[in-house]
Amino acid sequence: MISRLVRCVTRERGPGADRSRRAARVRVTAVAGAISVLSACGGSDGPDPPPATTSALTAVGPQCPAGDPAGHGAVEGPGPRGPMPRAPFLVDPNSQPAQVTRQNPAAGTAAATIATRPLAYPVGDWLGDSVQAQVAARAAEAERTGSTAVFMVYAIPHRDVSAGFSAGGLPDAGSYRAFTRKVAAGIGHRNAVIVLEPDSLAQLDHLGHAEQEERYQLLNDAVDVYGGLSGTSVYLDGANCGWTDAPVIADRLERAGVQRARGFAVNVSNYYHTQDEVARADMISALTGGSHFVVDTSRNGRGPASGGLKDAWCNPPGRGLGITPTADTGNPRADAFLWIKVPGVSDGECGRNNPSAGTWWPAQADELVRNATS
Numbered sequence: 394m395i396s397r398l399v400r401c402v403t404r405e406r407g408p409g410a411d412r413s414r415r416a417a418r419v420r421v422t423a424v425a426g427a428i429s430v431l432s433a434c435g436g437s438d439g440p441d442p443p444p445a446t447t448s449a450l451t452a453v454g455p456q457c458p459a460g461d462p463a464g465h466g467a468v469e470g471p472g473p474r475g476p477m478p479r480a481p482f483l484v485d486p487n488s489q490p491a492q493v494t495r496q497n498p499a500a501g502t503a504a505a506t507i508a509t510r511p512l513a514y515p516v517g518d519w520l521g522d523s524v525q526a527q528v529a530a531r532a533a534e535a536e537r538t539g540s541t542a543v544f545m546v547y548a549i550p551h552r553d554v555s556a557g558f559s560a561g562g563l564p565d566a567g568s569y570r571a572f573t574r575k576v577a578a579g580i581g582h583r584n585a586v587i588v589l590e591p592d593s594l595a596q597l598d599h600l601g602h603a604e605q606e607e608r609y610q611l612l613n614d615a616v617d618v619y620g621g622l623s624g625t626s627v628y629l630d631g632a633n634c635g636w637t638d639a640p641v642i643a644d645r646l647e648r649a650g651v652q653r654a655r656g657f658a659v660n661v662s663n664y665y666h667t668q669d670e671v672a673r674a675d676m677i678s679a680l681t682g683g684s685h686f687v688v689d690t691s692r693n694g695r696g697p698a699s700g701g702l703k704d705a706w707c708n709p710p711g712r713g714l715g716i717t718p719t720a721d722t723g724n725p726r727a728d729a730f731l732w733i734k735v736p737g738v739s740d741g742e743c744g745r746n747n748p749s750a751g752t753w754w755p756a757q758a759d760e761l762v763r764n765a766t767s
Contacts, residue, residue: 472683475626475655478586478729480720482511483535483542489735493753503737503758511718512691513543513588513733515751516576518563524572528579541584543718545661545733548572549590549611555599559741559750566607573615577622584624588687588733589615589654591661594645595632609648616650626728628687631657634665634673635697635706643680655728656685662734663689664697664705664712671727678726688722690715691732694766707743708757713764736761 485491491508493500514531516524528544535542550569552562563569576587593612597605612629619627629649632642646657657677660670667690674686691714698709714736720729737758741750748754 473655473685473728474653475620476584476624478626478655478687478720479541479584480729481540482586482718482729482731483531483538483540484509484511485514485531485534485542487530488512488514489753490737490758500755501759503755503762504753506762507714507736507758510732511540511543512735513545513586513731515735516544516546517548518561518572519751525575525579528576529581532580532583532585535585536583541586542580543586543588543731543733544576544580545588546576546590546615549593549608551600551604551608552590553592553596555592555596566611569611570614573611573618577618577625580619580622580625582623585622585626586687586729586731587619587625587627588658588661588731589619589627589629591630591658591733592632594630594642594649595637597645612649613653616654620653620655626655628656628658629654630661631659631674631677631686633660633663634669635663639673639676640680643677646677646681646684651681651684654684656687656726657681658687658689658731658733660689660693662692662706662740664693664695664709666693666696667716667730671722671724675724675726683726685726685728687729687731687733688727689733690718690730691734691736692761694761695764704743707740708745708747708754710760711764712761713766714761715765716767 488508490504490512493504494508514528516528520527531542531544547559548563548569550562550565553559563572590612593608597608600608616627616629619625629646629651630642631646642657651657657674659674659677660667667688670688670693674688678684678686692712694713694715695711698705698711716730718729718731722728722730737753737755739748739750739752739754739757741747
């Protein structure tokens with residue numbers, strides 16, 4: 394990890410690499426400050442530390458770059474835009490595990506357990522013409538219960554272009570812009586969190602130049618549309634600590650409009666330990682002028698799989714639920730720990746004959762609940 398971080402500072406970084414000397418100094422400072430405390434993310438296969446407290450995520454150690462316990466030394470820029478997400482987050486009575494529980498009460502307790510937690514609602518092209526109504530229903534339920542709905546928007550053209558298990562998305566830029574406006578209309582004035590297109594920036598290398606430029610344009614447009622809603626906080630794709638170096642993702646975030654968003658989301662649908670993701674996200678925050686972030690803790694209670702499992706990001710066995718969704722993170726830049734990926738929903742076939750992406754998988758749900766750490 395150390396040698397990789399050093400290379401990140403000195404090499405060409407693809408789109409947007411022509412930075413000013415000031416920005417370059419900020420990047421070097423942020424990376425150098427973290428080298429002494431960051432090791433390879435999630436190298437051990439064991440339980441996550443206890444749920445975060447104020448001391449746990451602000452003390453000097455693997456959670457925070459050495460020499461800068463408050464994490465402010467390398468930050469320049471306007472900071473986050475948009476409201477701080479307001480807890481509590483919505484417990485959706487019509488979430489996928491809630492529906493499973495109603496339809497088959499004998500299916501076991503795992504679905505019922507997961508259904509009692511605040512979960513992000515996946516919003517994609519599969520909703521068809523009902524997208525605005527579905528989003529509006531969740532936003533209205535959140536308003537009625539005094540909570541905040543979390544939406545994971547996942548419909549961009551050429552979606553999941555590298556892995557392919559969730560390949561698809563809307564067919565063209567025009568349909569995506571129309572989709573964005575339907576989602577925004579469904580939210581309206583109500584409080585909401587938008588996790589905008591996970592993987593969209595991490596997978597850019599798998600797109601041609603014209604497709605990359607189109608993606609940046611669509612993300613910028615979405616940031617402006619969702620960010621124009623009075624109660625909505627927008628988070629772009631920040632990848633995870635096993636995928637895409639911090640300076641690279643920081644450049645991409647800037648091109649995607651992070652300065653006009655609340656920030657970025659890390660570890661979406663992945664398994665890295667919370668403290669590792671917070672340490673990396675603090676680096677990205679420093680590189681992007683103080684952007685805030687959220688961490689997906691839905692399935693990272695036991696950290697990532699070890700032992701050389703092929704495609705270890707895809708339905709690895711032996712994992713557990715992580716920190717329950719909260720805005721009490723103990724870190725001034727970490728706005729929330731969220732369950733963005735719905736636990737118990739398959740990542741895809743994974744080359745191991747697993748259920749297709751988006752399918753409820755009772756055996757996985759049982760295992761995640763059994764191995765929960767909070």
